Amino acid sequence: SRKNRNAALHPLWQSPLTIPGGTRQSPINIQWRDSVYDPFLKPLKISYDPTTCLHIWNNGYSFLVEFDDSTDRSIIVGGPLENQYRLKQFHFHWGAINDWGSEHTVDSKFYPAELHLVHWNAVEYPSFEEAVMEGNGLAVIGVFLKLGARHEGLQTLVDALPAVKHKDTVIEFDVFDPSCLLPSCPDYWTYAGSLTTPPLTESVTWIIKKKPIEVDEDQLEAFRMLLFTSDGEEEKRMVDNFRPLQPLMDRTVRSSFQ
Numbered sequence: 653s654r655k656n657r658n659a660a661l662h663p664l665w666q667s668p669l670t671i672p673g674g675t676r677q678s679p680i681n682i683q684w685r686d687s688v689y690d691p692f693l694k695p696l697k698i699s700y701d702p703t704t705c706l707h708i709w710n711n712g713y714s715f716l717v718e719f720d721d722s723t724d725r726s727i728i729v730g731g732p733l734e735n736q737y738r739l740k741q742f743h744f745h746w747g748a749i750n751d752w753g754s755e756h757t758v759d760s761k762f763y764p765a766e767l768h769l770v771h772w773n774a775v776e777y778p779s780f781e782e783a784v785m786e787g788n789g790l791a792v793i794g795v796f797l798k799l800g801a802r803h804e805g806l807q808t809l810v811d812a813l814p815a816v817k818h819k820d821t822v823i824e825f826d827v828f829d830p831s832c833l834l835p836s837c838p839d840y841w842t843y844a845g846s847l848t849t850p851p852l853t854e855s856v857t858w859i860i861k862k863k864p865i866e867v868d869e870d871q872l873e874a875f876r877m878l879l880f881t882s883d884g885e886e887e888k889r890m891v892d893n894f895r896p897l898q899p900l901m902d903r904t905v906r907s908s909f910q
């Protein structure tokens with residue numbers, strides 16, 4: 653069959669590596685010295701209600717911790733955002749080894765993993781699905797994970813992972829406060845980007861925390877024992893679930909710090 657050479661497909665997602673006409677794709681490399689301090693950026697205000705936590709779901713790309721987003725109980729506001737945004741889910745991206753795994757890089761350095769807390773603009777749009785299609789529809793907080801001390805807050809999540817080893821498995825997870833996964837330092841970079849998995853829509857205001865959180869080797873290994881594959885299929889370990897870096901094009905990365 654004639655191969656369409658133009659749309660090189662990423663082996664993992666069978667999604668185009670580049671979106672035709674895409675001008676604000678993610679992830680990107682953040683060149684620290686090219687980021688521009690913006691004194692008008694406000695502090696990011698985060699208030700999560702731990703009881704809005706619902707379940708953990710292995711969706712075949714990552715494992716998602718999903719939240720009840722039917723009210724404004726878990727929200728972020730401020731920072732680069734015009735409105736308040738509701739927490740829908742958080743998930744991670746990681747590598748097969750500690751040398752890579754994050755989606756964003758800082759001065760071309762990969763971290764072993766990256767946390768994404770996904771929020772949507774419930775002030776302007778009626779649902780997440782609608783917000784996914786709008787330029788200001790989503791806000792994702794990115795937090796880098798580095799190898800170091802064991803993270804006690806993450807451990808409650810790690811202990812539940814064996815129950816969602818296979819694709820399309822779900823377990824109830826009814827109290828968890830994701831703010832325990834945020835570094836105490838308020839500093840962040842922000843830029844206009846996209847989802848990094850299908851539908852790759854250019855609807856994300858990215859807020860990337862400058863400081864990583866520390867996790868230990870056993871906790872990273874627990875991520876790597878998850879599977880892309882369903883029960884009964886030939887096992888494929890869930891690793892290297894990060895998208896390749898995308899061109900910055902005509903974008904500036906702003907920093908909340910000098």
Ligand SMILES: NS(=O)(=O)c1ccc(NC(=O)NCCCCO)cc1
Nearest residue numbers: 768770781784792846847848849850
């Ligand atoms: N890695 S990322 O850019 O943070 C990301 C976040 C959400 C999604 N998609 C998502 O939550 N889809 C849920 C349903 C989509 C429309 O029904 C894809 C990538």
Ligand SMILES: [Zn+2]
Nearest residue numbers: 743745768848
């Ligand atoms: Zn992600």
